[in-house]
Amino acid sequence: MISVKINRTHYIEDINADMKGQEVILGGWVEDLRKMGKMTFLTLRDVTGITQIILTDDVMKSIDDITRQSVVRVTGKIQDTKARDFECEIKADEINVLAKAVHPLPIDPLGRLESHIDNRLNSRALDMRNQKTASIFKIRHHVLASLRKIFIEKKFTEITTPKIIGSASEGGANLFSLDYFGKQAYLAQSPQLYKEQMTIGLERVFEIASFYRAEKSHTGRHLSEFTSVDIEAAFMDYTDVMNVLEDLVLNTFKYVSENCKKEQEIIGNKITMPNGPFKKITYSQALEELNRKDAKLEFGDDLLDSHLRIIEENHPDFYFITDWPIKLKPFYIMEKEDNPELSESFDLQYGYLELSSGGSRLHNPEKIKIRLSEQNLDPAKFSEHLQAFDWGMPPHAGWGLGLERLLTVILGIDNVREVILYPRDPERLKP
Template sequence: MDISRTHLIEDLNSSMEGQDVLFGGWVVDLRKLGKMAFLTVRDVTGMCQVIVKGDAMSLLEGLNRQSVVRILGKVQASKAKDFDFEVSAIELQVLAKAEYPLPIDPIGRLESDIDNRLNSRALDMRNQKTASIFKLRSQVLASIRETLIKRKFIEINTPKIIGSASEGGADLFSLDYFGKQAYLAQSPQLYKEQMTIGLERVFEISSFYRAEKSHTGRHLSEFTSVDIEAAMMDYTDVMDVLESIVVDVFKNTAENSKTEQQDIGHEIKIPDSPFERVSYTQALEELGNLDIKLEFGEDLQDSHLRSLGDKHPGFFFLTDWPMKLKPFYIHEKDDDPTLSRSFDLQYGYLELSSGGRRLHDPEQLKSRLKEQNLDPASFEEHLKTFGWGMPPHSGWGMGLDRLMTVLIGIDNVREVTLYPRDPDRLKP
């Protein structure tokens, strides 16, 4: 069976009148009027109207919407208000029939809730709003890579099956690895730090895992993280890199995805920059002015972050957190060892990224591990690399799924994840 095509639908236009074209797609609509029929056919690039007459009409018997067809036809002028041209079918080939009824209506005439759509996710991609979300996600990934590569970052791929807890915390999925205890990585932290020895500036975009029983619109058990690590950069330097990535993402998608924005019903607006930088100490003062009293060293909860977000709308950095709230590898500030050289990137109450300057002295690292009741022996493989000439370095990790929700103005990461995994969902 020949399944080739000469054109995608976006390649067709009214200037091709009289030209033979061969294309394929799925049937969005089918209307029979006597001895002729009007088909609306869509592929991933667009939609066109097809006129079917004569012998080809017999092929339409029992043909349901969403079936896949291949059409040889001639481009001609159209009287339809929605189309500048149409294609008169010379030959019509049914490549795959769709069953009836389908589990969801991908056209969106009958709305389905998110769970039903996720249960039929592949079919949901024929909904133009859903498809546009993932076209945008692809553009976002391309933009991030372009920005980092221009800044001399090298893309790496680190293991997802690891032998020790990378951040010394809980929330790890454990598994048997040929009789040994192993875990699914919750970040590439230790590996990306090690790579600064020779590659200096590295980044990774990959799936990571967190065994956290959270039931919110911003948590997933498997999530996509964008991570960087850079030698000879302080935490303020990698904050600048992060800001440039975010601004470039919004700029590139705002300018190059007009159709997708129309399909989603959301206009992407380029954020103001530079992003405001608010220290933890300043945040406590601002909350205090709102009669929200917190002691130094207390973590900021959702309600606190919402109050701060009201005062600092849009993107802003929360910097210089107390050391006690940060992982063992974070560097303290020179002028105040109770504070860390660290930051979170916020969009209102939503944390998008966390990062900072790292310790690069192995003795300091061992002391910090002990302070946090972690066994240095468990990190032996990591610690030995610090004796090989580890440069000072900084980095961050950013949740891609959360960034996508901000970009397109929704509040559920499941909408921007192909096959989300959370405490209740393991299929499809």
């Protein structure tokens, strides 16, 4: 391998037939090699696209042991091409191998030979050279860009909350515990308490970050480490933040549909806009639908996966389930003024799949203490959180949205492990 400068003058997407005769320096990896007589046709790909390189025997002599997927630097001139798949091609004056790919490779990054998802995850970096996989993560990038753009337009401020915490933030048991310099600590399952506190001064906040749940779930929609999109907003109630969520989803679909046409084509899934406004059904209406199907549920029963699949028959698209029984919701959720057995809460569903949960929050510390006791939680363990409520806590509401689940809906993919780089689930801790 020869030591060479690695600078390049253009990305592949920047070159075109109008640049005929211009010298360019490209960098990328070898996707294919075909020798025909005294000429070798090399297919070069970088992150932006693919082009054809023409190599004479004299040029090939310097790299006669080149392998597919090796990284190369090409210097040459743009010329016309007879190849129907390319607008132009590069006749190489010089080619240098920067990094040789050692064969056999663990997976075929071109996707010609299908690999099981576990094998692909074990070689995730190489899997990114598969254009379908790369397109998924380019779309993920655009989804995140869209979310942040919309939040900023709605006057939300981005925050970053701790992921190592000293107590169970929502009183749940599904937490990863760890030793923190001799003290008991946990990995955060939610930014809930921190984001509520931030409404005191910042009013509207959002966070997009990894969180952790110690659930031994083996499904295509559960992860032990997942990306949560969270908001909290002062002077809003649950109907207000539902509107924010619906607007966010609709605008994200629109943004990705318009800005990721190439990626949609590669994946083979054209993104279609969901119908708005999203339908709202109450928990009681959901029970009625289920009991008409002989579900035999009573008020206060939770809705299981099997129940939500029945509801999906009537509501296959996006919809909200609102006004859940207060006993099914966390201690910080507010009860309805006209019926304290119900809560000002909602879940956003896509068919059977829960994407988001949220609601109006209690901002009266005495009511929170009562609710904590009702749920067999010790108010003393939440004293640091509750002190913020004595500093003038405004009425507020919020929600959390699972990014990976939303991506599976946008992309028409069933398994969340396809839309996260290095999934963590009960069976997978590496790479």
